[in-house]
Amino acid sequence: KQEVTQIPAALSVPEGENLVLNCSFTDSAIYNLQWFRQDPGKGLTSLLLIQSSQREQTSGRLNASLDKSSGRSTLYIAASQPGDSATYLCAVLRSGYALNFGKGTSLLVTP
Amino acid sequence: DGGITQSPKYLFRKEGQNVTLSCEQNLNHDAMYWYRQDPGQGLRLIYYSQIVNDFQKGDIAEGYSVSREKKESFPLTVTSAQKNPTAFYLCASSIDWQSYNEQFFGPGTRLTVL
Numbered sequence: 001k002q003e004v005t006q007i008p009a010a011l012s013v014p015e016g017e018n019l020v021l022n023c024s025f026t027d028s029a030i031y032n033l034q035w036f037r038q039d040p041g042k043g044l045t046s047l048l049l050i051q052s053s054q055r056e057q058t059s060g061r062l063n064a065s066l067d068k069s070s071g072r073s074t075l076y077i078a079a080s081q082p083g084d085s086a087t088y089l090c091a092v093l094r095s096g097y098a099l100n101f102g103k104g105t106s107l108l109v110t111p
Numbered sequence: 112d113g114g115i116t117q118s119p120k121y122l123f124r125k126e127g128q129n130v131t132l133s134c135e136q137n138l139n140h141d142a143m144y145w146y147r148q149d150p151g152q153g154l155r156l157i158y159y160s161q162i163v164n165d166f167q168k169g170d171i172a173e174g175y176s177v178s179r180e181k182k183e184s185f186p187l188t189v190t191s192a193q194k195n196p197t198a199f200y201l202c203a204s205s206i207d208w209q210s211y212n213e214q215f216f217g218p219g220t221r222l223t224v225l
Contacts, residue, residue, distance in 0.1 A: 004153065034213065034214065036216075041219075041221070042218060042219065043115075043117075043201055043216045043217050043218040043219045044201065044203075044216040045216075046213055046214070046215060046216070049213045089153075089154075091154075097142070097159055097161065097167075098144065098156045098159055098169060098170075099146075099154070099156070099214060100153075101146075101153035101154040101155075102153055103151065103152060103153045104153070
């Protein structure tokens with residue numbers, strides 16, 4: 001069974017800092033990995049998707065990397081802003097149809 | 112605007128009642144999914160549908176039922192057999208069920224049992 005773990009569970013940083021969120025998974029036979037953002041009481045917004053054959057994806061201040069062999073992914077956020085405060089979820093695609101989610105990292109960026 | 116809509120935003124259910132959560136998408140996606148989110152837990156898959164008139168059980172299907180009569184609609188019924196239905200329910204879709212496809216999510220429905 002695929003287990004997805006996100007560390008840390010919560011993180012507080014001052015505005016302007018660069019930060020890294022970590023995601024690990026137990027079964028390296030994944031098809032892709034998605035990073036999502038969730039604001040309180042809201043749905044999920046897809047941030048980045050990395051195919052299993054890719055090593056990283058970038059979108060604006062976000063960069064996600066994937067190391068399948070070690071079962072790890074990181075989400076790098078550059079020059080953090082208060083508007084980045086949210087919960088960040090990592091999910092891996094298994095069996096071609098459904099995502100396995102981690103419990104998320106709750107990020108607070110203080111002015 | 113293309114996207115996924117869920118209604119209602121909030122839903123209250125009495126013991127013994129069945130309730131139906133709506134999910135509609137205008138993205139022309141073949142595949143649709145229902146997930147449940149509980150505090151402190153990751154999202155868990157309830158049901159998924161790869162194509163019209165077909166659907167499969169996910170990891171926690173007991174006490175739930177779905178239908179897929181139209182491509183754009185995938186309603187979820189929470190039956191009285193679901194013992195702990197209070198949760199946040201999220202609907203998602205993807206272009207098809209191929210392994211490389213990104214999943215997009217709706218805004219969610221919060222269900223509370225009174």
